[in-house]
Amino acid sequence: MPAIPAEFTQVTAITKANVYFDGKVVSHSIVFPDGRKKTLGLIYPGSYHFGTEKAEIMEIVAGACEVKLDGSEEKTAYAAGDVFEVPAKSGFDIAVTAGICEYICSFID
Numbered sequence: 710m711p712a713i714p715a716e717f718t719q720v721t722a723i724t725k726a727n728v729y730f731d732g733k734v735v736s737h738s739i740v741f742p743d744g745r746k747k748t749l750g751l752i753y754p755g756s757y758h759f760g761t762e763k764a765e766i767m768e769i770v771a772g773a774c775e776v777k778l779d780g781s782e783e784k785t786a787y788a789a790g791d792v793f794e795v796p797a798k799s800g801f802d803i804a805v806t807a808g809i810c811e812y813i814c815s816f817i818d
Contacts, residue, residue, distance in 0.1 A: 712790075713768045713769075713770055713789075713790060713792075713813065714813070717739060717741075717747075719741075719742060720739040720740060720741055720742075721739065721740045722737060722738075722739050723737060723738040723739070723740070724737070727748060727750070729757070729759075730755065730757050732753075733752070733753040733754075733755050733757070734750065734751070734752050734753070734757055735750060735751050736748040736749060736750025736751070736812075736814070737749055737750070745815075745816075746816050747813055747814060747815050747816070748813070748814045749811075749812075749813055750811070750812050750814065751809050751810070751811055751812075752772075752774065752803065752805050752809065752810040752811075752812065753805065753809055754805045754806060754807060754808070754809075755804070755805060756802065756803070756804040757802070757803055757804075758800060758801070758802050758803075759800055759801055759803065760799070760800040761795050761796070761797060761798065761799055761800055761801075762797065762798060763797050763816045763817060763818065764794065764795065764796055764797040764816075764817040765794065765795040765814050765815065765816055765817065766792060766793075766794050766795075766814070766815040766817060767787075767792065767793050767794075767795065767812055767813070767814050767815075768791075768792045768812060768813040768814075768815070769787045769788060769789055769790065769791045769792070769810060769811070769812055770789060770811040770812060770813060771789050771809070771810070771811040772788070772789065772805065772808050772809050772810035772811055773786065773787065773788040773789070773805070773806075773807075773808070773810060774786075774787055774803050774804060774805050774810045775787070775803070775804045775806075776793055776801055776802065776803050776804075777801065777802045778795060778796075778799065778800075778801050779799045779800040779801060780799065797817075
């Protein structure tokens with residue numbers, strides 16, 4: 710698997726933040742010339758549940774988290790450089806116990 714990107718060029722950055730859970734999860738959307746969309750975000754300590762419409766690929770840029778996909782009893786730890794996928798029309802629980810987890814979320818058609 711390729712390395713997690715350090716930067717994106719030739720994208721449109723949406724300045725309005727996506728703010729969830731009273732500001733404990735915050736992201737900004739970027740849109741590529743071909744219409745692909747990603748969000749770049751921060752997750753502060755806590756436990757959160759997210760639902761998905763489209764399938765997602767989550768890349769952990771920095772920090773660490775623990776994830777449980779909907780329908781699974783298994784929790785998996787992820788750290789910087791790790792990637793996990795979330796199916797469409799499902800969801801996941803994500804927990805950060807210390808520091809800030811930084812991520813890139815890619816939406817898959």
